[in-house]
Amino acid sequence: MHPFSLGLVWRFRQTRYCRFGLMVAAVLVSVRAEGQVTGQITAQAGLGPQVGVTGQQNLTWGGNAFPGVARTIAATDPTAARFQLTGSPTTAEMNVTVNPPTQLAGPAGAMLTIDTWSLCVGSSATQSACTGYAWGSLPMVRQLVAGQLFLWIGARVAPSAAQAAGTYVGVLEVVALYTGN
Amino acid sequence: MIKKLMMGAAVLVAATTAQAQTGTVNVSASVVTPITFTNVRDLTFTNVFPGQAARVVAASDAGSGGIRINGLTNAQVAVSAGTMSSTLTCASCTGTGPNSLTLNVDGAARINNASAAPTGAGSSAFTLATSASNTNLNASGQLWLYIGGSVAAAANQQAGAYTGSISLNVSYTGN
Amino acid sequence: MLQTRFRFPPRTLCRSIGRRVRGGAAVFAIGGLTALSPSRGGAQSVALAARASVVAPLTVSPYWSLDFRTVTRNRRNTVPYNDVWSGAFSVSGLSGAQVAVSFALPTTLDRLGGGGAMPIGLWTGCHSATNSSGAGCATFTPSATAINLTLAGGTRFFFVGASVTPANSLPNGSYVGTITLQATYTGN
Numbered sequence: 044m045h046p047f048s049l050g051l052v053w054r055f056r057q058t059r060y061c062r063f064g065l066m067v068a069a070v071l072v073s074v075r076a077e078g079q080v081t082g083q084i085t086a087q088a089g090l091g092p093q094v095g096v097t098g099q100q101n102l103t104w105g106g107n108a109f110p111g112v113a114r115t116i117a118a119t120d121p122t123a124a125r126f127q128l129t130g131s132p133t134t135a136e137m138n139v140t141v142n143p144p145t146q147l148a149g150p151a152g153a154m155l156t157i158d159t160w161s162l163c164v165g166s167s168a169t170q171s172a173c174t175g176y177a178w179g180s181l182p183m184v185r186q187l188v189a190g191q192l193f194l195w196i197g198a199r200v201a202p203s204a205a206q207a208a209g210t211y212v213g214v215l216e217v218v219a220l221y222t223g224n
Numbered sequence: 225m226i227k228k229l230m231m232g233a234a235v236l237v238a239a240t241t242a243q244a245q246t247g248t249v250n251v252s253a254s255v256v257t258p259i260t261f262t263n264v265r266d267l268t269f270t271n272v273f274p275g276q277a278a279r280v281v282a283a284s285d286a287g288s289g290g291i292r293i294n295g296l297t298n299a300q301v302a303v304s305a306g307t308m309s310s311t312l313t314c315a316s317c318t319g320t321g322p323n324s325l326t327l328n329v330d331g332a333a334r335i336n337n338a339s340a341a342p343t344g345a346g347s348s349a350f351t352l353a354t355s356a357s358n359t360n361l362n363a364s365g366q367l368w369l370y371i372g373g374s375v376a377a378a379a380n381q382q383a384g385a386y387t388g389s390i391s392l393n394v395s396y397t398g399n
Numbered sequence: 400m401l402q403t404r405f406r407f408p409p410r411t412l413c414r415s416i417g418r419r420v421r422g423g424a425a426v427f428a429i430g431g432l433t434a435l436s437p438s439r440g441g442a443q444s445v446a447l448a449a450r451a452s453v454v455a456p457l458t459v460s461p462y463w464s465l466d467f468r469t470v471t472r473n474r475r476n477t478v479p480y481n482d483v484w485s486g487a488f489s490v491s492g493l494s495g496a497q498v499a500v501s502f503a504l505p506t507t508l509d510r511l512g513g514g515g516a517m518p519i520g521l522w523t524g525c526h527s528a529t530n531s532s533g534a535g536c537a538t539f540t541p542s543a544t545a546i547n548l549t550l551a552g553g554t555r556f557f558f559v560g561a562s563v564t565p566a567n568s569l570p571n572g573s574y575v576g577t578i579t580l581q582a583t584y585t586g587n
Contacts (some may be wrong), residue, residue: 225452234533245401255503258443259443261443261445263447263448266447266448266449266450267447267448267449267450268449268450268451269441269449269450269451269452271452271454271496272452272453272454273453273454273491273493273496273584273586274453274454274455274456274584275583275584276584276586277586278585279451281536289447289448289449291445292445299512302442306444312449312450312451313414314453317453325451325453327449327451356492359485369529371447373449373453377451377453379455379456381453382452383453383455383456384453385450385452386450386452386453387446387448387449387561388448388449389444389446390447390449390450391445391446391447392441392442392447393442393443393444394443394444394445394446395442395443395476397538
């Protein structure tokens with residue numbers, strides 16, 4: 044078997060209200076009977092406190108993943124991804140969305156499926172103190188604790204027996220939006 | 225008595241010969257040249273935009289269809305269209321919208337008895353309809369006919385090349 | 400068209416027939432032919448070919464949202480059309496075709512969850528054959544009135560900027576609105 048390495052690179056939204064439009068604005072294109080074609084984008088602005096999201100650790104599978112052997116990193120594992128949310132006021136309420144990849148891209152167009160995501164949320168950088176949050180319940184609305192919040196994220200990869208050897212990468216995105224509360 | 229009998233017999237013979245008489249005449253017919261057609265150009269609609277008002281090509285436009293009628297010198301002909309609308313279809317288009325177009329033929333056609341041109345010297349207006357209109361071939365037995373029309377593409381019309389035809393009927397009137 | 404001409408027997412034959420039948424009836428065969436009228440059903444038909452090329456419809460695609468980020472109350476907050484945070488669309492269609500482009504613009508950005516409306520206006524814009532709002536991008540004012548332009552190369556990018564002026568009384572929160580670009584072939 045040929046081992047290959049995996050890396051999951053985080054991408055964070057440093058802007059306060061992120062490119063909200065890209066996430067939410069539907070790619071809405073319609074054609075009317077008279078032949079007019081339309082498209083839409085979103086305009087957005089934020090009032091009040093600021094929020095920041097920082098990716099602090101990549102999600103990796105610590106060593107090699109083997110063809111034909113599925114491997115899961117739990118949100119509580121040391122190689123899980125980690126994000127820090129900061130903002131003001133210190134108890135500002137955040138609407139948190141996670142945009143995970145469905146596949147990691149590898150050599151010569153090879154793709155590796157990634158699934159079974161998990162999330163653990165905590166108020167400090169101590170991972171063992173985090174509390175699991177049901178992935179299917181996202182987006183998550185949660186207040187900052189003392190002005191911050193930590194997210195740990197895990198997933199599963201299942202390389203096929205014929206999976207090509209090499210490095211497979213993807214982007215995991217967390218978007219935090221101040222709800223105004 | 226014998227003389228009388230002989231005379232009667234002679235008459236009888238004469239009568240029989242008269243009933244056997246037949247006469248013949250020759251019959252011949254001279255048929256003039258049949259009507260034929262020479263294609264000049266297709267009726268062409270370029271860049272039809274979907275969902276727009278109908279694209280119109282007049283008989284005098286460069287995209288009009290043209291045909292030359294050939295026949296007997298100076299003969300009168302009756303010209304008509306089979307129908308004043310036909311369907312253009314696209315064989316290679318893909319998509320979910322319609323892949324046929326209705327072509328409406330313009331009754332305001334043009335003819336030319338001098339040269340291959342819908343306008344200029346020798347040209348005139350001609351009414352094209354399903355009922356025939358008469359006109360004359362020229363001294364060379366030729367006449368050019370130009371036809372326009374219109375098509376309208378739906379907003380979701382499949383894009384591509386559509387083809388079809390207009391049916392024309394031409395006959396001698398005998399004049 | 401047919402023409403039939405008939406020819407009588409020679410005169411010498413007529414005279415001989417007459418002698419032989421003296422006292423009887425002379426019988427001549429005379430054809431009652433007349434010129435046939437031409438067949439009215441003998442029309443020649445031809446199919447004149449017709450062709451039409453239908454072009455593909457226009458497509459309008461979102462490119463970037465217009466993002467004011469965090470704004471300040473009681474003052475005009477502006478994102479110029481050539482700012483990195485300006486909004487953008489792309490329009491694609493038949494290369495070289497003329498298109499009419501207009502916009503449906505919001506008058507306010509509305510607070511998520513309700514409770515406030517932030518006025519937006521002073522729209523600015525430019526359009527370009529490339530995805531850059533820098534030099535060479537032709538300025539225009541986005542509005543419901545259409546502008547005509549040519550799709551040189553088949554694609555055109557549109558960049559949009561504006562200003563928001565939040566009142567002092569507006570509550571904190573996220574304010575959003577929708578900008579719609581409308582495009583039509585003019586037929587030219």
